[in-house]
Amino acid sequence: MDFNDIQNAWNNEKTDNVVVPDNLEKIQSANMPLDKIRKNLRTELFGQILALIIIGFLPLYHEFPSKFVGPYYFIYGIVAAISIYYLSKLFLFYKRLDKAALTTKDSLYETYYDIRLNMQLYKTFTFALAPFFMIYLAGYLIFGTPGSTEILNGNFENEKLVLKVVIFMITMLLIGVLTEWWVSFYYGKYAKEIKKVIDELKE
């Protein structure tokens, strides 16, 4: 066999029995990197909405200090606004480009940067919410544990204060590390795969 044989076999390959779908509505894109990301995001969106609803009802809990209901909902409003802003950005950007008809190099670069942009947007979203999560955690540590409100009056034991600060720091670091891992695990693999193909194109 040589390349002429391959060419002949290629030209003579029978493709008459290939069936083209007769209804385009039945076909749905599901195996492209951005479609996969969109699917992942959709699942996360439901989680986000559920979490927002649950934390919205938290002040109804009978031990919640009534004087903090106002500030709580103030912070809640900011969290909801940030969530809506980022989630709408994450979803809208998929529709911004038609990449398939570009040259392969441009198409790959567009897809790669879209994924990287999406990853950065996702990280910023999480980091934007992190301080509010820490405020909720501080609220819980101060008001949810017996005798801890004394800390507000300046009456505290150094050991207990150090413990709370350490919990704070570890939580903050965990948020950072887990976000990086989550983004890299769920979205980074697509970016890596495309980067590998881009590298193949280099001279």
Place this chain on the structure above:
Amino acid sequence: MKEKEQEFLKRIESHKGILYKVSKMYMDNHDDQQDLFQEIVCQLWKSYDSFRNESQFSTWMYRVAVNTAIVFLKKEKRKVDKYEIASENIKDDEGDSHIKESQIDHFYKAVQKLEKIDKAIIFYQLEGFSHKEIGENLGISEGNARVKLNRAKEKLKEIIKNQGYGF
């Protein structure tokens, strides 16, 4: 059915062989090939508005098909059912069409082992594209396309030899 959709499907019907071949070059089992074929049709339909009649439908279609195949992701957790073609099944005394069939099967089996860009280059070459046209479609220079084509052909030749098929 809308007129535009009908016109599109008619065009796809007359070029379905190309889409089928791209799918076979990029996916190694029947189910994935089917999925890729459908994905290409889907992407072509989604991009159909960007197609201007100043270029040939087939030229535009090649580009969308190859770009889709390159980034297409296989369905996860699917039982892999790779087609295996044992070299001892090839008999020289068979009819000419059977030999051609074996050759094309061996080619597809070998091409699976190439990198994605190499597959695209081999595909364009088999479809009669010049080095310049291959470069234009991939977004690389003509010289780079020539070098890459030669390398891809060498790799393909080695793979076919290693499969036990004379080259």
